[in-house]
Amino acid sequence: MNTDALQAALRPHAEVLRRHALAIDADPTSLHSLLGSGEVPFRQLSGLPPEYVDDPLRVDGEPLHIRTCLARAVASETLAWGDASVVVGAHGPSMSGVLVDDLGDDEQRDRFYSVVAGTPTWTFFALTEPDRGSDAGAMTASLSGDGVGGGLLQGTKKYVGNAARASTGVLFARHRPGPLGVGVYLVDATRPGLDATPLTTLGLRGVELSEIRLRDVVVEPADVLGRHLSPTRRGLLGAVRTFTRLRPVVGALGLGVAQAAHDYVVDNRRTLRVHERASLDRFADRLHATRTMVRSAAAAADQDPTDGTLSALAKAAAITLADDLTAAAPAFFGAGSRWEHPLLDKLIRDVRGLELMEGTTTIQRLTVARGYLQGRTLDVAIS
Incomplete structure (x- = not known):
């Protein structure tokens, strides 16, 4: 490409x-x-x-x-x-x-895409829970039954993008203890008992982060993503491939925000002091290096989505750069610059939301450390 x-x-x-x-x-x-x-x-x-x-x-x-x-x-x-x-x-x-591409069978894939492609349709990805984040081990949203024969959904999901205006989406819930006890379900948002309300946020406001409350929401056997796969390839374990593919994309979002902040300073501060020019040059070097890392990680995820080490590294590096650059940008314009330059203020607030998407930087560092200890190479990330 x-x-x-x-x-x-x-x-x-x-x-x-x-x-x-x-x-x-x-x-x-x-x-x-x-x-x-x-x-x-x-x-x-x-x-x-x-x-x-x-x-x-x-x-x-x-x-x-x-x-x-x-x-x-x-x-x-x-x-x-x-x-x-x-x-x-x-x-x-x-x-x-x-996720539907990774886990859905042909019927589920057609069901999902026929709706989304037919008319403008929002979708949701409901994993995070209040007070627990995306820690699957602490997940409390539950599905009665064995996880493959359908059942009733109970619980709460929070900080779910677009949920209050979505027509359909995927939802994670636990049907029994252990790593094989989390399933993923394709759920229509119009089902009785599913109530989604928008939250007030400081950043990423266009995403309309929402809270979903589930009360006896019916799940049919046809809603179980990965129903045609073995227990070790569906549910949360099957979704690991999805997370590997998504993290470089979140990193790329952060990289775009960082580039926007850098370009804004360059375009609006025509005369720079020596130390200011040096600072911008260092950020430009980091942008170039991080872009190489993110795209290398994305290409690696296309080749082997089972190894999330590079994806985690790319996401962490890109969001750290975005945080550093957006925090530094207002200083180029002096006191009160976030009031006088509202775009910079928006970029700073948006980065905070990207930090929480697909795992915080701390979680990504733990993934990188685990990959390193397992002997996974990181050479492609800096090539």
């Missing part, structure tokens, strides 16, 4: 997102106007399978289907330069689609 051509093709769409970024941050409901305006081809950029898109975008004459981890990483970084919250908050298969 020609990543430069893909990035160049998407840059005009990123500029559209930038023009709307502050308005959506002030009023997240204005996202609906942008999505319906036709200014950005969200449907073609959402990662739908080729058989569900009859009018794909084209790059260098070739149809563009953003399906690989590398393509998703390049697209996410480019568009996040405009507004990361819109990239995550737009309708489409999103994270749920990656």
